[in-house]
Amino acid sequence: xxxxxxxxxxxxxxxxxxxxxxxxxxxxxxxxxxxxxxxxxxxxxxxxxxxxxxxxxxxxxxxxxxxxxxxxxxxxxxxxxxxxxxxxxxxxxxxxxxxxxxxxxxxxxxxxxxxxxxxxxxxxxxxxxxxxxxxxxxxxxxxxxxxxxxxxxxxxxxxxxxxxxxxxxxxxxxxxxxxxxxxxxxxxxxxxxxxxxxxxxxxxxxxxxxxxxxxxxxxxxxxxxxxxxxxxxxxxxxxxxxxxxxxxxxxxxxxxxxxxxxxxxxxxxxxxxxxxxxxxxxxxxxxxxxxxxxxxxxxxxxxxxxxxxxxxxxxxxxxxxxxxxxxxxxxxxxxxxxxxxxxxxxxxxxxxxxxxxxxxxxxxxxxxxxxxxxxxxxxxxxxxxxxxxxxxxxxxxxxxxxxxxxxxxxxxxxxxxxxxxxxxxxxxxxxxxxxxxxxxxxxxxxxxxxxxxxxxxxxxxxxxxxxxxxxxxxxxxxxxxxxxxxxxxxxxxxxxxxxxxxxxxxxxxxxxxxxxxxxxxxxxxxxxxx
Amino acid sequence: xxxxxxxxxxxxxxxxxxxxxxxxxxxxxxxxxxxxxxxxxxxxxxxxxxxxxxxxxxxxxxxxxxxxxxxxxxx
Numbered sequence: 001x002x003x004x005x006x007x008x009x010x011x012x013x014x015x016x017x018x019x020x021x022x023x024x025x026x027x028x029x030x031x032x033x034x035x036x037x038x039x040x041x042x043x044x045x046x047x048x049x050x051x052x053x054x055x056x057x058x059x060x061x062x063x064x065x066x067x068x069x070x071x072x073x074x075x076x077x078x079x080x081x082x083x084x085x086x087x088x089x090x091x092x093x094x095x096x097x098x099x100x101x102x103x104x105x106x107x108x109x110x111x112x113x114x115x116x117x118x119x120x121x122x123x124x125x126x127x128x129x130x131x132x133x134x135x136x137x138x139x140x141x142x143x144x145x146x147x148x149x150x151x152x153x154x155x156x157x158x159x160x161x162x163x164x165x166x167x168x169x170x171x172x173x174x175x176x177x178x179x180x181x182x183x184x185x186x187x188x189x190x191x192x193x194x195x196x197x198x199x200x201x202x203x204x205x206x207x208x209x210x211x212x213x214x215x216x217x218x219x220x221x222x223x224x225x226x227x228x229x230x231x232x233x234x235x236x237x238x239x240x241x242x243x244x245x246x247x248x249x250x251x252x253x254x255x256x257x258x259x260x261x262x263x264x265x266x267x268x269x270x271x272x273x274x275x276x277x278x279x280x281x282x283x284x285x286x287x288x289x290x291x292x293x294x295x296x297x298x299x300x301x302x303x304x305x306x307x308x309x310x311x312x313x314x315x316x317x318x319x320x321x322x323x324x325x326x327x328x329x330x331x332x333x334x335x336x337x338x339x340x341x342x343x344x345x346x347x348x349x350x351x352x353x354x355x356x357x358x359x360x361x362x363x364x365x366x367x368x369x370x371x372x373x374x375x376x377x378x379x380x381x382x383x384x385x386x387x388x389x390x391x392x393x394x395x396x397x398x399x400x401x402x403x404x405x406x407x408x409x410x411x412x413x414x415x416x417x418x419x420x421x422x423x424x425x426x427x428x429x430x431x432x433x434x435x436x437x438x439x440x441x442x443x444x445x446x447x448x449x450x451x452x453x454x455x456x457x458x459x460x461x462x463x464x465x466x467x468x469x470x471x472x473x474x475x476x477x478x479x480x481x482x483x484x485x486x487x488x489x490x491x492x493x494x495x496x497x498x499x500x501x502x503x504x505x506x507x508x509x510x511x512x513x514x515x516x517x518x519x520x521x522x523x524x525x526x527x528x529x530x
Numbered sequence: 531x532x533x534x535x536x537x538x539x540x541x542x543x544x545x546x547x548x549x550x551x552x553x554x555x556x557x558x559x560x561x562x563x564x565x566x567x568x569x570x571x572x573x574x575x576x577x578x579x580x581x582x583x584x585x586x587x588x589x590x591x592x593x594x595x596x597x598x599x600x601x602x603x604x605x
Contacts, residue, residue: 091605166582321581325568333569346562349569 001041003189003275004228011038016282024206031203031283032176035185039148046147049116053109054182057157060105061164061171061178067098068167102165106158113154116144121367151364152191155314157182160196162318169197177204186279190272192290192310199287207284216488217282222506223478224274227267229514231471234464235264237515241458243427246437249458251444254424254437256455261427262420263472266295269308293479298411300381303419311364315357324353354379365426370434374425381418467513534596537570551591564589571595577602 001007015034019027039046071094075087082090123139130137160181163169172178180203181196242249242257249257273290280287290309297303304312323329329349337345355376362375385392401407421438428434449455456462481487491499538547541563545553553559559567567589568579577599579588588598 088605166580168582317581321584324565325579325581325584327578329565330569330572333565334573337566337569346566349565350561 001038003272004225007041012279012282019207019283020209024208027207028177028180028204031184031285032180035180035183035188038185039183039188042148043145045145049112049147049150050153050183051179053112053154053157054179055175056108057105057161057182058172058175058178060101060108061161062173063101064098064161064164065171067094067101070094098165102161105161109154109158109161113150116146116150118363118367119144149188149190152193153182153188155193155311156187159193159314159318163196172196172200180204184280184285186276187287189276190269191308192273192276192288193314194288194310199285202284202286205284210284212492213284214282216492217278217280219488219491219503220274220278220281222278222503222510224271224276224278225510225514226471226506227271227274227475229271229510229516231468231475232264232267232271233515234460234468234471234513235260235267237459237464238455239264239427246428246433250437250440251446252441252449253446253458254441255447256450257427258420258424262416262423265423265426267475293482295416296412296479297415298408299385299415300378300418301385303415304378304382311361315361319360320353320357323356324349329353351383354383358382368429369431370425370429373431373434374422377422377425381422471513531592531596533574534571534599535592537567537574538592541566547592551593553591554586554589559589567595571599575599575603 001011011034015030018030022030036047039050071091074090075082120141123141127138160169164171172181181194181199184194184199184203187194239257239260242253242260270291277287277289288310290311292306292309294303294307297306329352332352333346333349335345336348339345340348358375358379359372360375361378362372365371365375396402424438425431425434428437455465460468478487481490484490491502535547538545542558545558547553550556550558554564564584568584571577571579579598579602583598583602588594
């Protein structure tokens with residue numbers, strides 16, 4: 001059941017009515033039932049996967065809590081008998097035991113994810129190696145169903161487990177409440193990756209109907225549909241045409257395809273997140289924001305702080321920091337400072353951890369080399385810009401560019417182009433082909449095709465280009481309005497007739513200009529596959 | 531405290547660590563420095579500053595960092 005399908009509209013309509021009609025104490029139970037029905041309707045077998053992860057993480061988290069409680073009780077009971085050293089040794093022993101339990105939970109949770117997502121990728125690489133050594137033997141691929149949004153719910157559950165292990169949160173004792181945290185349906189499709197302490201604040205609460213919040217939720221859903229159906233799915237027609245016929249569409253076409261894809265991905269992903277946040281808001285649940293106008297970033301580091309925010313912070317908190325300060329890395333830090341000098345040596349652990357994070361980010365996006373190269377491309381660009389930062393700083397100071405508007409505009413365009421270039425690995429999904437096509441942008445010299453009407457042969461009519469142009473202008477204007485405060489708060493304050501005009505206008509645009517057809521079923525969200 | 535001040539002073543001799551309480555906020559300490567500090571603290575005080583403590587509140591001043599070390603020593 002896709003967000004942009006009629007079934008989904010019907011599903012949430014029934015859910016919203018039931019949610020506010022039933023006694024409030026049953027609301028979270030309805031959400032759990034609704035979430036599992038949503039997942040079951042996507043494909044019945046998916047339920048088995050999410051249930052297994054939920055059960056294992058729930059049990060391990062409970063065990064961790066029990067062990068922590070036991071430690072506290074034991075130390076309290078033997079406060080006067082134990083020496084300081086004995087207490088320390090006991091705590092160390094308990095800490096180690098808790099770590100092993102957490103490891104078990106991680107192995108099961110991540111193990112399921114790894115087997116499902118990466119078995120065929122591993123087989124394909126083994127076959128490649130065998131073939132390179134002249135062997136004709138090949139391993140057969142395995143027919144595995146990849147459950148919808150498995151990376152999102154696994155990461156959410158794993159984050160919870162690590163937080164319980166760290167003692168920053170208490171384990172949820174009610175299995176069904178925990179199951180709701182893992183399976184809450186609006187964010188099953190493509191995130192965001194919520195933290196337990198954030199989502200649980202409103203997920204289990206009893207909710208009275210709040211017309212303002214409900215309207216805000218509906219506005220957000222409508223805005224998501226606009227981005228997805230009017231812009232992203234229209235862009236997709238052009239992107240598909242340009243990518244699928246790489247022999248014909250070289251040079252300037254690659255440049256156009258690159259920019260189209262960047263915008264398509266943005267509208268597709270943020271549109272989906274808007275629908276997620278909007279649906280949750282209609283149900284009184286606050287879901288963490290995942291984007292903060294990323295295309296207004298002045299550098300790539302800032303871009304990653306504003307794009308897919310929950311994934312970035314997840315990787316930082318649960319992969320980057322733990323690797324950077326783990327025992328072996330601290331030894332590497334010491335060794336490298338002693339042998340390579342302070343300046344280079346202190347960079348080694350950060351760069352090694354960053355490498356791991358970006359490699360993981362790449363492979364998380366998809367089990368293929370193009371995603372890994374894309375991830376490592378980001379790593380290289382970020383490291384270079386970090387090293388050049390003092391130089392940039394001096395340059396900005398010398399020419400007084402810190403608050404210079406035109407220069408800031410240049411920085412924004414530079415970041416958009418840089419990120420779009422890296423995304424071409426995502427477009428062609430073939431590393432050598434991507435390099436080849438990228439090179440043609442500088443060798444073909446056919447930039448006249450942008451203006452001579454040739455772009456009308458990629459499946460988009462002149463009317464499509466006009467709609468896209470207007471759509472992008474609306475996107476830009478909304479982003480500018482957002483700088484001050486939430487656009488929905490601004491709409492809330494205007495007169496009712498004007499408000500209705502905005503709603504109706506947006507609704508009509510989605511209905512009239514959305515990409516539909518006979519027997520239409522909206523295109524899958526790109527991030528759904530992760 | 532003196533041992534900690536020595537570690538910090540080695541990294542940034544120009545800073546008065548007794549009074550400065552915006553080491554992270556003012557970008558005096560960067561991520562490279564923080565890993566170096568954690569490594570040195572680990573060796574000098576035999577305490578492990580794990581990932582969940584990498585927050586500005588613990589690294590903004592020498593005093594806050596020293597309190598963290600004392601807390602971890604007690605654990």
